[in-house]
Amino acid sequence: MTMEIFLQQLIAGLSTGGIYACVALALVMIYQATHHVNFAQGEMAMFSTFLAWAMIQAGLPYWVAFFATVLLSFVLGAAIEFVVIRPLHRAPELNVVVVFIGLLVIFHSVAGWLFGTQIKEFPTPFAKDAWYATRLMSAHQVGTIFVALCLVAALFTFFRHTTLGLTLRAAAQNPASSRLLGIHVGRLLMLGWGLAAAIGAVAGMMVAPVVYLDPGMMVGILIYAFAGALIGGIDNPVGAVVGGFLVGVLENLIGTYVVGTELKLSVALVLIVGVLVVRPAGLFGRRIVQRV
Amino acid sequence: MNRASALAGNFQAGVRSPAPVRWPWVAALVVLAALLAFIAKGYVLFQGSMLLSYAIALVGLNLLTGYNGQISLGHGAFYAIGAYTTAILMDKGGVPYWVGLPAAGMVSLGVGYAFGRPALKLQGLYLALATFALGVVAPQLLKYKHLEPWTGGVGGIVLNKPEAPFGLPLSADQWFYLFTLAVTVVMFVLARNLIDSGSGRALRAIRDHEMAAESMGVDNRHHKSMAFALSAAFTGVAGALSALAVQFVSPDSFTMFLSISLIVGVVVGGIGTLWGALFGAAFIMFVPAVAEKVSKDAAWGVYGVVLILFIFVMPGGVMGLLNRVSDRIRRDDRR
Numbered sequence: 367m368t369m370e371i372f373l374q375q376l377i378a379g380l381s382t383g384g385i386y387a388c389v390a391l392a393l394v395m396i397y398q399a400t401h402h403v404n405f406a407q408g409e410m411a412m413f414s415t416f417l418a419w420a421m422i423q424a425g426l427p428y429w430v431a432f433f434a435t436v437l438l439s440f441v442l443g444a445a446i447e448f449v450v451i452r453p454l455h456r457a458p459e460l461n462v463v464v465v466f467i468g469l470l471v472i473f474h475s476v477a478g479w480l481f482g483t484q485i486k487e488f489p490t491p492f493a494k495d496a497w498y499a500t501r502l503m504s505a506h507q508v509g510t511i512f513v514a515l516c517l518v519a520a521l522f523t524f525f526r527h528t529t530l531g532l533t534l535r536a537a538a539q540n541p542a543s544s545r546l547l548g549i550h551v552g553r554l555l556m557l558g559w560g561l562a563a564a565i566g567a568v569a570g571m572m573v574a575p576v577v578y579l580d581p582g583m584m585v586g587i588l589i590y591a592f593a594g595a596l597i598g599g600i601d602n603p604v605g606a607v608v609g610g611f612l613v614g615v616l617e618n619l620i621g622t623y624v625v626g627t628e629l630k631l632s633v634a635l636v637l638i639v640g641v642l643v644v645r646p647a648g649l650f651g652r653r654i655v656q657r658v
Numbered sequence: 659m660n661r662a663s664a665l666a667g668n669f670q671a672g673v674r675s676p677a678p679v680r681w682p683w684v685a686a687l688v689v690l691a692a693l694l695a696f697i698a699k700g701y702v703l704f705q706g707s708m709l710l711s712y713a714i715a716l717v718g719l720n721l722l723t724g725y726n727g728q729i730s731l732g733h734g735a736f737y738a739i740g741a742y743t744t745a746i747l748m749d750k751g752g753v754p755y756w757v758g759l760p761a762a763g764m765v766s767l768g769v770g771y772a773f774g775r776p777a778l779k780l781q782g783l784y785l786a787l788a789t790f791a792l793g794v795v796a797p798q799l800l801k802y803k804h805l806e807p808w809t810g811g812v813g814g815i816v817l818n819k820p821e822a823p824f825g826l827p828l829s830a831d832q833w834f835y836l837f838t839l840a841v842t843v844v845m846f847v848l849a850r851n852l853i854d855s856g857s858g859r860a861l862r863a864i865r866d867h868e869m870a871a872e873s874m875g876v877d878n879r880h881h882k883s884m885a886f887a888l889s890a891a892f893t894g895v896a897g898a899l900s901a902l903a904v905q906f907v908s909p910d911s912f913t914m915f916l917s918i919s920l921i922v923g924v925v926v927g928g929i930g931t932l933w934g935a936l937f938g939a940a941f942i943m944f945v946p947a948v949a950e951k952v953s954k955d956a957a958w959g960v961y962g963v964v965l966i967l968f969i970f971v972m973p974g975g976v977m978g979l980l981n982r983v984s985d986r987i988r989r990d991d992r993r
Contacts, residue, residue, distance in 0.1 A: 403783055405731075405790065450966065459782040460729055461969045464925055467731065467918055468969070472962030479956060585914060589791050596787075631798050635791045642784050643776045 373502055375618045381507035382576070382590075383614020384514030388569035389584075389591035390598065390606040391521065392562040397600050399538040399558035400451065402462050406469035407566055408588030410446075412581060413473045414439040414567035415574045416481045419488055428491045432571060436564045443563025444556040451559070452552065477581045488574035510572045517568060518607050521561075525603070534558060586631055590617060593637040598650050605650030613637065691839055695832045703835040704903060705943065710842040711899040712939035716923045717849045717932065718892025723921075724930035725853060726885040727865030728777075729786040732793030733893050734916035738800060739766050740894030741901035741912070745815040746808050755820045755902055759841070762898035763891045770890020774883040793917035800909035814908025817901060838899050845892060849932060852888070861885055893920075915958070922961050925968050928975030937976040 389407060396404045404410075414435050421431035450469065454462050492509035500508075525531040537544045537554040544551055570584065577583050594613040598605025613634065621630040694706060719733045743765045744758035753761070773792070777785055800809050809815070822833035852858050860881050863871035872878050901907045919942045926941045927934025945964075946957035972979055 403787055405786075453970065457969070459786075460723065460727070460929065461973065463729055463731070463783070463786045464921060465966050465969050467921060468962040468965030470962070471915075471918060471958040471965070475956060475958035475962065479959065585794055589794050592787055592791065626803075628798065628802055631795050635788075635795045638791050639776060639788050642788060643779050 370502070371622070372619075375622045376615060377503050377507060379615035379618030380611060381503075381510045381614070382573070382618070383594075383611035384511045385569050385573045385587060385610075386590045386594045386614050387514050387607040387610025388517055388565055388572070389587060390594040390610040391518065391603055392565040392569070393591060393595045394598075394600060394603050394606040395558055395562040395565070397595075398603075399534070399555050402451075402466070403592075403600070404562070405463065405466040405588075406473060407562065408584030408591070409470045409473035409477075409581075410439070410443065410563055411566035411570035412584040413477050414442075414563070415488065415570035415579060415583075416477050418567075418571050419486060419574075419579055420481065422489060428489060432491070435567050435571065439567035440560040440564040443566075444560035446563075447556045447559035448552075452555070474581050481581075483581055486579040488571070488579045490575040506575055513568065513572055514607075517565060518603075521565075521603060530557075586634075589631060589634045589638075590614070593634045593641070596638055596641045599647055602650040609649070688839070688843055692836060695828075695835050695839075699829070700831055703831040707835050707838040707903040708900060709939045709943045710838045711896045711903060712920075712923060712942055713896075713935045714842055714845045714899065715893045715896035715920055716927060716935035716938045717845060718889045718896065719920050720924050720927075720930065720932070720935060721849060721852070721861075721892065722885050722889035723924060724928075725858065725865065726861045726882065726889075727782075728882065728886065729782060730789040730889070730917075731786050731921060732789035732791070732796070732917050733889075733920045734912050734914065734918075735792050735796035736766050736770060736890040736893040737897035737900070737916060737920070738796050738907075738909075738912035739769055739890075740897030741907045742800065742809060742815075742897075743894070744898035745817055745901050745907045748817055749810075749815050750808065759895060759898045759902075763895040766894020766897075767887045767891035770894075771883055771887035773890070774886025777886065778879055778882055790914075790917075793914045797909040797913050800912065809909075812909060814906060814911075817905045817907070819905055820902060834902065838903070841895065841899060845895065846932065849892070853932065857881065857884075918961070922965055924975075925965060926975055928977030929973075931975065931977035934975050934977035 389411065392407055392411075393404060396402060396407070417438055418431050418435040421434060422428060426434070446469065450465060451462075454465060490506045490509070492505040494505055496505040498505060498508045523531075525535060533544070533549050534554050534557060536547075537549055537551045538558070541551045569587075573587060574583065577587075590613050591610065594610035595606045596609070597612060598607070598609030600606070616637070617630050617633055620633050625633065691706075695703065698706070715733065715737055718736075719730060722728050722730055722733075740762040743762040744755065747753045747758045747761055748755060777788060780788055799805075801812055802809075803811065805811075819830045820834055820837065821830050822828040826833065828836070853861075860871065860876045863874065863876055864878055864881055868878060904911075923935070923938030923942045925938075927936070927938030941964075945960060949957040949960040968975060974981070
């Protein structure tokens with residue numbers, strides 16, 4: 367019996383870990399491209415999920431709404447890069463952080479304004495009695511892990527095996543040289559932001575059936591995703607995914623066996639501060655040596 | 659130490675030095691603020707006390723973020739620590755409020771130092787991240803069931819209103835407003851002295867170029883962790899005052915959005931300015947109330963838009979604008 371509870375918690379952890387991995391991946395994308403941490407990532411994902419909810423309420427089938435939301439989020443993310451982030455190219459760190467916080471509260475309040483602050487149910491595309499549902503894992507959990515892994519595989523292929531992915535990495539790593547080679551860096555940054563927003567949207571739609579939909583739903587998830595990204599090394603996509611899954615499992619196991627569910631978020635805080643202090647580059651990250 | 663700060667001061671020479679305080683104006687402002695106690699009553703005085711409390715918190719955050727360049731997105735947590743320290747001491751310990759207030763400052767100082775010391779390793783963005791997490795976690799920690807005997811859990815703690823001492827013919831509202839005003843004056847004077855001192859110059863030197871400051875002999879570790887501790891202490895005192903003004907503390911008054919409000923106040927008032935705190939406090943005190951007439955959620959939208967607009971259009975905040983205007987006027991006079 368205890369073994370079964372343990373396994374259940376482990377699997378639940380892997381399932382939420384998949385969500386954290388997705389958000390962490392989105393954070394890493396933006397960090398790699400611009401060396402900024404997007405504090406608004408969670409609220410952007412929440413907003414996207416509300417868009418999906420509105421479409422489903424309007425009578426669209428789930429998967430149509432899903433892909434329409436991903437597309438819309440991509441456009442929205444790219445637009446934000448173009449309108450708000452690009453002018454901050456050379457601004458001091460504080461200004462950039464403050465603008466991200468500004469975006470966070472704007473998305474939060476617009477979502478509350480348009481869709482109301484009461485908690486809503488969000489459907490899952492994975493039927494309860496699907497063949498892949500087992501006694502230990504609900505269909506939604508299996509589906510979430512599957513979607514997260516697909517996303518990771520797709521991104522990995524994109525970055526490693528396509529020309530566009532290669533140019534995106536080049537533009538992020540060395541904008542000046544890339545420009546000299548004729549790469550349109552600005553457009554690629556928009557692409558990076560669009561992708562990050564789209565990934566966030568998927569994460570939002572996957573987590574909403576579990577935590578229910580309301581404007582505050584992503585705040586905690588963003589913190590876990592931060593922890594995941596930092597554990598893996600914030601400049602490493604594979605690390606972010608591993609970190610995300612790890613945080614999901616740790617959160618569930620520590621929550622069940624050590625501190626109780628009320629203090630789960632504090633686990634994330636301890637993880638963040640701990641990782642930053644002990645191993646700032648994360649498990650897979652590279653140490654950055656700065657030239658003075 | 660003195661030599662080190664002098665060197666740091668030289669390093670700073672190219673940067674605009676803080677404008678001299680025009681004491682007569684300050685005295686007039688304080689007298690006017692004190693007179694308000696005898697003109698206004700009830701709710702207006704409450705608003706006045708809250709405004710002053712926010713102003714102290716903003717001075718605290720600005721010491722850290724504006725003057726020392728360490729970004730904190732979680733100062734709401736220190737505000738909460740101050741409020742809860744006072745509330746618990748008064749409720750469980752039966753101590754008077756004028757003991758609870760400095761105690762709140764001391765506890766926040768200690769916690770701030772404890773958090774600031776490991777945070778030394780965190781540069782800009784990472785510090786923002788860690789403090790953001792702190793701000794989000796704070797209400798959850800306050801609700802924690804094993805702390806409930808002290809914190810009162812979700813229900814919080816109800817406090818009594820401080821009465822005027824020595825049989826002064828003042829109502830409780832009037833007395834508390836004047837008390838808050840006095841504390842505010844003390845805190846502003848402390849902050850001004852700190853900023854003008856050698857340590858203050860060292861703080862700014864670290865902000866402008868950490869490595870250069872270090873090679874000039876500034877003890878970066880000491881100054882940065884003390885900046886964190888002092889900043890937390892200011893914010894803690896502010897939180898204690900707010901707890902006394904509201905006469906109630908509960909975890910949900912100290913959410914992440916409180917921390918965000920404080921950042922909004924600093925940006926609106928002017929990053930790295932002392933008097934900007936008053937404008938910032940007025941902004942976070944009154945703008946949400948106005949915006950809420952449009953929609954309950956609109957307040958945050960207004961915050962967001964204002965934040966982004968200020969960064970793009972008026973990065974110096976209100977004080978930056980005022981300084982520019984007064985420079986312009988002085989130049990015109992000379993012609």
